[in-house]
Amino acid sequence: MIEITNVHKIFNPGKANQVKAVNGVSLSIKDGEFVVIVGPNGSGKTTLLDIVAGSVFPNPGSVNIDGHDVTKLPDYQRSKWIARVFQNPMSGTASDLSILDNFRLAAIRTQPKGLTIGINEAFKSKVKEKISNLGMGLENKIEQQMGTLSGGQRQALTLLMSVMDSCKVLLLDEPTAALDPRSAEIVMRTADNLIKDYKLTAILITHNLKDAYSYGNRIILMGEGLVVKDLDSKNKADLKQNDLFVWFG
């Protein structure tokens, strides 16, 4: 599904503040794999995710998604395959727009945004039905502005929005970092269910080692812009939570 080949990224090359964020990473992620990436700050996790999403371009290196070479495609053209949940709940939703408007845009993520009105009664009931599955009681608030909701509610809705249109790859960049423990748990469980139900290929970046242990079927440790450890589903199953703490020791 995702082939990352010999990817490098240096920010501010040749200047005093030069940063080698990613230092030659090659990864092959199979269809339906749920990869968890852990690693200390500055190990290149987010940059690697940005390279997959297309908001950062590798130099050199190539990215292949679902058999297409997307190395030169910007983020808005990769939305055909990729849905994203950001660390900051504000980044994944538009605060001043209603929940309904946000969902409308998500429902046409892979399609052109035309000059017709797409929100009708049928669409409203579809959104209500999807939202009611969250069990947050938000289904009667779809006309409300997104900005009136809490961070946890927004992250959960962002997750739902990602499967409103056909989606193959889900990128989760520390989706629960800004949330309280209870909301974080709801968001992570929602993500896990969606990934299973829709058979998505997913990459999760997290600093929460409990989540890294509980979720996903492959785990990667990054350090200094390189892949340090890479455990497939069998080896991850044998992994104990304490082993993860030792990685960071």
Place this chain on the structure above:
Amino acid sequence: MDFYLSALLQGLCFSALALGIYISMKIFNIPDITTDGSYTLGGVVTAVLLTHHQPAYVILPAVILAGGIAGALTGLIHTKLKINALLAGILVMTALYSVNLTLMGTSNLPLNNVPSLFTLINLSINPNNNAFWILAIFTVVITLLIGYLLKTDFGIAMRATGNSESMIRSLGVNTDRMKITGLALANALTALSGYLISQFQGFTDISMGIGIVIVGLGSVIIAETLINWLRITSVWLSLVLVLGGAVIFQLVLAVTLDIGVNPNLLKIVTAVFVLLIVSLPRLSSLNKT
């Protein structure tokens, strides 16, 4: 009373401008100074084509196109060359001054002796009523078009672009192209106000656009204060309030002149009035604490 009627008519002429500023300022979050130039450009294109006896069905699209190109240029400079939007607008506005002067060939072009929108269409015998109905219909049509546009999928994407760029890019929208389109639309609307004012006042002047952006900003800020105060989320109501803002703004200026304030002080009155409205929410919250 005529005084207030003409203020109302001017307000209606400025409604397109106010909607344009609403799009650039409120929807895209871009303070667009191109306005001063594209407003005059609208008036200049109107005057030049009218004095060359071009028919109305040529003039109107030409004005829209001219304004659109001006806005698209600002958008291109801002997005492709990554230049601050304010500076991009100032650059295009400055360049437009020469363009306008070259197109007109003179700094002032009278339109009294050529047939205009207001003499070609006769809806009432009274010229003031006639102008009122023409402008009212014009305003209603533009508002309906913009309101519809903002309700479409494209319009929602437009509103999201100014709100959460990372989100809308991840949902497959080219935000650069969206901003260029939005600024083109905003300045096409602004040029339409120039088109209306030139024919309404019977001349086009090279300096008619100086400070006009504040008229649009004032209208939008009046509307925004009301929108926040009344907690309005409806797109339609917001647009109606922007139109109301344009008319209120002109009426306030009319009152100022009516109570005998020196016309030379009109710009300072305008600035203080806008300042007052902007600071009103903050001043009232200061009182409470």
